[in-house]
Amino acid sequence: MAYDINCDLGEGFGQWRLGDDDALLDLVTSANVACGFHAGDPSIMRRTCDRAVRNGVRIGAHIGYRDLVGFGRRALALTATELRDESLYQIGALDAIAKAAGGTVTYVKPHGALYHSASIDFDMAQAIVAAAIAYNPDLAIMGPAESSLHRAALDAGATFNSEGFADRAYLSTGSLAPRSNASALLGVEAAVEQALALATTGTVETSDGGTVEVRADSICIHGDSPNCVEILERIRTCLRENQIPIEAPR
Template sequence: MRIDLNADVGESFGRWPLGDDDALLAVVTSANVACGFHAGDPLTLTGTCRVAVGHGVTIGAQVGYRDLAGFGRRFLDASPAELTADVVYQLGALDGICRSVGGRVAYLKPHGALYNAIVHHEAQAAAVVAAVISYDATLPVLGLPGSAFLRRAEEAGLRAVREGFADRGYRADGTLVPRGEPGALITDPAAVAERVLQLVTDGSVTAVDGTRVSLQVESVCLHGDTAGAVDLARAVRARLEDDGVTVAPFAA
């Protein structure tokens, strides 16, 4: 068995630090690096990419709505043309930063409200896919199993990578419990590690109502801004490796 561990990083902004990216990048295999729209500034992103390259961690562009104040967690009714342009802009900016430190962007993952919107929002899902196709059609995209985004990505010939979440609660339909609702976040390292092992070895996760939800995933996400994120990542990786699971990036 084989699984990728990814984490959201590069989300500090100026004098406002968020998360312990250096420690997290020593554990995970893929880094979803912010692109400056929902979080991150050029200096932060350069440092984050440099550390990721140093650890041999694969770098992905975590693109989002243009919403620094809301951390990209508020839906924006952007037109398809505007959203496509915004995603291309973010991809190009992060790829340039990556190349300046000896790396490159190897995949794309939407962030926050955009990630959740394109589970069902067909027009915005198509807009993000169009951006990837226009920038680099060899880039894999990371998203929620069963989403409109991954379906449209596959139809367009992109590699669609199905993602699970270590520290987020699931509803019975396989979607995530919205932040702010009971059960949305899981912060106990032992519980998170056991959930990920179940997800990887059994292809299932237990929803907040006790329902067993079938999920086949290639990558599991840990949020860098979750309390104790580094402890969660270490616990997950140790539990997987103790059970004989190979932890490796899904993208070269």
């Protein structure tokens, strides 16, 4: 089985930059591009899409709560209708820029607090899926397997790409350890080991010493994680050494 490698990219704003997008776009097969709500602006979106198209990298709309100050990591009180429309707005904005760059948006992945909301709140999940289908019924949805987002996508007949995180610790519940937890972010060696476990056993060790099943078609590394470029380079090498193909979903 081939595995996709995705990363959150284009998460700067104005003169502020976050992460080495150029280096990361040489290593990933899918780029989750910020759409201007939690991060990103039109020029950053265009540069990211230009580079992704040149590198043959799949472009995804990384939609979030409208929260630049909190980087989309704070849940906002939106109705399902508001979330549907804000999601549609972000998808359309990025797709316009992607098309100008010679590409197109092919999937949607929520960011931060919205990712967690859509994983457990079926109404929020349905709103995101409804926005994606309204824009383009062929858009895939990316998120955690067996979540509300997964169920909403399947109910609507949408393609779902399940993902696991290489650089984040998991709890025994299968959810990510909160960033307030000192062990929430994994170092280089631990991230490489977790990526290999995702691709070979479909299980990861949890922060409390147990194991949990994590079904994943795609392996994610956060673009703002320390040493993310090194982590990605090492993961690619590790997967190749274990004869595990790396490619985006078709």
